[in-house]
Amino acid sequence: MSVNVQTDDFDLGAEVSKMASDPSVGAIVSFTGIVRDAAHSGLISLELECYPSMVEQALQSIEKNACDRWDLRGCKIIHRIGNLKLGEQIMMVATASPHRQDAFDAAEFLMDYLKSEAPFWKKEHFKDHATWVDARETDLQSLQRWQD
Amino acid sequence: MKLNVLYFAWVRERIGVASETVETDAGSINELLDELSAREERYAIAFSDRSVLRCAIDQTLVPFETSLANATEVAFFPPMTGG
Structure with a gap:
């Protein structure tokens, strides 16, 4: 179980391989977020800002909640900050469990909470302007499904 | 009291600084927002729509009604957009 906030890129394959070395692990689910230009609007890069003294404890708390809720044998969150170019990796979560459903559900839970409760902000940079990304209502709805 | x-x-861009020390007698986050907004227009503009504002006391997310008793660090920011 660990979290990293870093400017450097990460190796998803290496992280997953480390988790697979535990013989009780039968399922690993991973998610990778990538800088994209969905609207073909000429995005050049994404600036990632965080609240440094809060971010690690916020991620650790989200990770602990997932571990309390599902049978996880491994859990990893890596989130980058700084300026990331189109196509670069932004972040990853990976969950390892004896069972696939726990790994799938925990990975979704981590992503839903991370999007709404981890102190990161994105700014999209275009050729001649830059705009802060707005939080999405659908992200909040995704969060509510875990709160029954 | 002095708050960091x-x-x-x-929010940082509209206010123009990343951090500052504020001397205040505000009892809650809401009162602090009111006090800063009355001081200067840049605060009033940044804090005009509290539905798009979030806050933390000593690195923990809290609602605006929260008391500032024992607080040392208060942070204001938009809804988070990580992931």
Whole structure:
């Protein structure tokens, strides 16, 4: 179980391989977020800002909640900050469990909470302007499904 | 009391500084927002729509009604957009 906030890129394959070395692990689910230009609007890069003294404890708390809720044998969150170019990796979560459903559900839970409760902000940079990304209502709805 | 106040993302850009020390007698986050908004227009503009504002006391997310008793660091920022 660990979290990293870093400017450097990460190796998803290496992280997953480390988790697979535990013989009780039968399922690993991973998610990778990538800088994209969905609207073909000429995005050049994404600036990632965080609240440094809060971010690690916020991620650790989200990770602990997932571990309390599902049978996880491994859990990893890596989130980058700084300026990331189109196509670069932004972040990853990976969950390892004896069972696939726990790994799938925990990975979704981590992503839903991370999007709404981890102190990161994105700014999209275009050729001649830059705009802060707005939080999405659908992200909040995704969060509510875990709160029954 | 003296508070270390931090701003992030567009809140930081509108206020023009990343952090500052604020001398205040505000009892809650809401009162602190009212007090700063009355001091200068840049605060009033940044804090005009509290539905798009979030805050933390000593690195923990809290609602605006929260008391500032024992607080040392307060942060204001937009809804988070990580992931």
